[in-house]
Amino acid sequence: MSAEAEPARSAAAEGSAAGAVSAPSAPASPALSVSPASSVSQRRPRRPAALGPFLLTGGLLSAAVAVGIVVLTGGLSYAVAGLTDPGDVTRYGIMVVRVGADLSAAVSVGSLLLATFLVPPQKSGTLDVDGYAAVRAAGTAAWLWFLFAIASVFFTAADGAGKPVTAVFDPVVLLNYVEAIEQPKGWLITAAVALLLALGCRLVLSWGWTAVLFFLSVGGLLPIAATGHSASGGSHDMATNSLLFHLIGAALWVGGLIALLAHARRRGDHLPLATARFSKLALVCWFVLGASGVVNALVRVAPAQLFTTDYGLVVLAKVVAIAVLGVFGHQHRQRSVREIGDGAGGGAFVRLAAVEVLVMFVTFGLATALARTPPPLEIAAQPSTTELLIGYDLDGPLTLLGVFTEWRFNLVYGTVAIALAALYLAGVRALRRRGDAWPVGRTVAWLSGTAVLLFATSSGLGRYSPAMFSIHMIGHMTLNMMVPILLVLGGPVTLALRALPPSGRGRPPGPREWLLALVHSPIARVLTHPVVALVIFVGSFYVLYYSGLFAVALDQHWAHLAMNAHFLLAGYVFFWPIIGIDPAPRQLPPLGKLGLLMASVPFHAFFGVVLMNMQTVIGESFYRSLDLPWVDGLLADQRVGGGIAWASGELPVLIVMIALLVQWTRSDEREAKRSDRREEATGDAELTAYNAMLKQLAERGAQRD
Known part of the structure; x- marks a missing residue:
């Protein structure tokens, strides 16, 4: 699925001059329902999807491609890693279970995508028969995902230890290997997510909880990217970031098409709507998949080695497969949308989609083979300790000039910053094209916030942040306070509600209705409660740095991504009810806003004072491993960070x-x-x-x- 992953992968206005948001009419409140599917069971699909044999055939095809390529390349990876060959069962079995896990994960993600965003629920907010069928399919796929993930725990533990898989059947031996090797840990987390999905899909009937399960399924893809061999070695920051995009894009594209194919075979309702919506998403996924794959490949293989190494040839084969998929898929979906809209039915779509899915299965096999083929740069490279720990080398101390010149683009947050700016400008343009005004100050605030986000994560500050506590604290305060303040002043929800057209009475809900449902959801109401927002905003400082959590997370790239996401979201949730242009789910009086702001000030000041007076270094072992010659004492650098926290x-x-x-x-x-x-x-x-x-x-x- 990945290019490289070792074990995985206008009317509608705001309501008033103040921008009030009206409650959504659909989808309705996402209440959890465990009652019998009375409203759903009254209408059953007229024809079962019957995709089991097709998917089994495709899975075998993917596994055969992967095994065949590894056999042709000779299984060099064990010699490169210096490990004992674990035997044929482990060597080839790990690829079979990986294909099974990837395929079942994609089906689960894609089925929940269909139920949440491609087919509409009933007016009451309960899933329609098509959404219900998709959720049940997601549940079945989640059980398979769980089983393959558990099997992957055994196989990756045995593979990492250079032992036959039968040697790790002993629970004590398996536990020792899981503690020592990162990849089995990632598969354990994935198995836990898959189990939650499988249970959740048996319980929910409402649209809101289906959306929760969809985002949980996407989150289940992340542990594999975080613990695969993209997450180790040189440039692992760039490799891991690109792999995150790659896995998500592949799961949405492949899984969404399989779910749409099943929907067409059972002759579900709203096929034209689902096909049109998926066609737009597929184009985005194809671009993301291609761009992230190119970035991931360039990290591992030089352009000159594409035609001279086994790894390069497999990369080229996957590039060709993705290009063919993009062109073929776009053309056939455009044709299918026209035919379905003309009343020709979904027969052509089913036939063409089946061919496209088979090509996707081949691509799965190529991706799995890539995971078992050692990259030439990895074979030859001898990265430094600094590069192994943070992904790249640092040439010297950070200077004021270096803050603005020593850039390393953060593929996750840099891309997010650019995308947020582009979407906002598109919304402003949509308003102006129909003659509506939008305050310039809000646009300036939003673009400034995205620019600061880009600067904090991709400039010299972002480059040195993982290596120096003082620089990390500058980035922390910037992402936690400055960026959210600027973003909430931009009023993105109000702009979206004015720019996005309403679905209209009697029509399926669209992006505007989904956004309204999110703003009015119980989760949003809880997070914006003054006490909850304050505790999250200031309490996370103390929990992260004084509990030992920060020290444990320092050598994990995924943990840095998670920390930055938490800083941004915690700050946004805190400042939204205080100065946000968008009406918050909980409105505060003026004195309440001022009181909430002032209540946070002493906690920030005290946190900085404690840091400045500590006699122990947080994360000392990690910073000493870096051994940066220009850092004049780790404790002194930490005290500088405390002063920054106190004054910033x-x-x-x-x-x-x-x-x-x-x-x-x-x-x-x-x-x-x-x-x-x-x-x-x-x-x-x-x-x-x-x-x-x-x-x-x-x-x-x-x-x-």
Whole structure:
């Protein structure tokens, strides 16, 4: 599935001048339902999907391709790694279970994709018969995913230890290998996610919980990317980041097409809508798959070695397969959409999609073979300790000039920053094309936030952040405070609700309705509760750095990605109800906003003071392993980081205070204008009544005298 992964892989406005968001009509509240599928069972598919034999054939084809290529290349990987050959059962069995895990994962992800976004639910928010059938298929695939993941634990442990798989059947031996080798740990986490999916798919009937299961299934792909051999060796930061995109893109594309093929074979409703929606997604996935595959391959093989090495030839074969898939898939889906729209039925789609899926199975096999073929650069390279630990070498101390010149593009957060800026500008353009205005200040705030996100993760700050605690703390404070403040001032939800067209009465819900459902979801209401937001925002500082969690995570690239995501989301959830342009699920009064802001200040200051006075180094073993000659004492560098944490809260608080003052002033101005309009409409009735009351009080006082 991956190019390299070793064990895996306008009307519709905001409602008012203040941007109020109305509650969504569909999908409805995502309540968990465990009652019998009464409304669903009344309508059954007229014809079963019957894709089991087809998928089994495709899985065997993928495994045969993978095994055949490894046999042709001679299984050199064990000699390169210096390990004992574990035998044929382990050598080839690991590829079979990997193909099974990848295929079942893709079917589970794709089926949940179909149920969540490609076919609409009922008006009540309960899944329709097509969504219900897809969820049940996802559940079956999740059970297979779970079994293959458990099998992968045994095979990857045996493969990493250079032992026959029968040698790790002993629980004590297996536990020792799992503790020592990262890949079996990743498969254990994947197995746990697959088990949750399998159980969840038996319980849910509502659209909202189906969406939760879909995002959980996508998350189940990540442990494999984080623990495969992309996550080790030189340039593992770039390899892992590209692999994340690659696995997700492949699962959505392959799994989505298989789910759509099953939907067409059971003659489900809304096939034109599902096909049109998937066609747009497939184009994006094809681009992501191709771009990430190229990046991943260039990390492992030089262009000159593409035609002279086994690894390079397999890469070229996979590139050709993906290119053929992209052209063929796009052409046949465009044709199928027209035929289905003309009432020709889904027969042509089923035939052409089946061929496309078979080509995808071959691509699966090529990807699995790549995972077992040693890259030539990996064979020849002898990376330094610094490159092994953080993915690249550092030439010297970070200077002020180096902050702006020593860039290393972060493939995850750099791409996210560029994509967020592009989507926002597209929304602004859509408004202006239909004659609607959008405040320039909001656009400036949003673009500034994305620029700061790009700078904090890809400039010299992002490059040196994994190696120096003081630089890490600059990045932490920037991502946790400065970036979220700028983003919430951009009002992205309000812009999206104005730019996205509503589905219309009687039509299936679309992106605008999905966004409304997210904003009004119970999860959003809980996270934006003042107490919860405050605890997450300030409590995470203490939990991360003082519990030993940060020290454990330092040598894991995936942990750095997760930390940055937490910093961003925690800051966004905290500042959204305080100064956000978008109406939060929980509205706070002005004094409540100010109080929530001021309540966080002492915790930040105390955190920095404690850091500056600590006598032990957090993550000392990792930083000593780097042994950077220009770091003048680890404790001194940590104290600098504490000073940064203590002092860096001043500027964001000042920005928030200014934003609050401006918002309150504008609110008073709007209230004054509304009052003036009322007076003009009623002829100063309120003032006349007030004067009459004063006159009456004066007369009563005179009578008493």
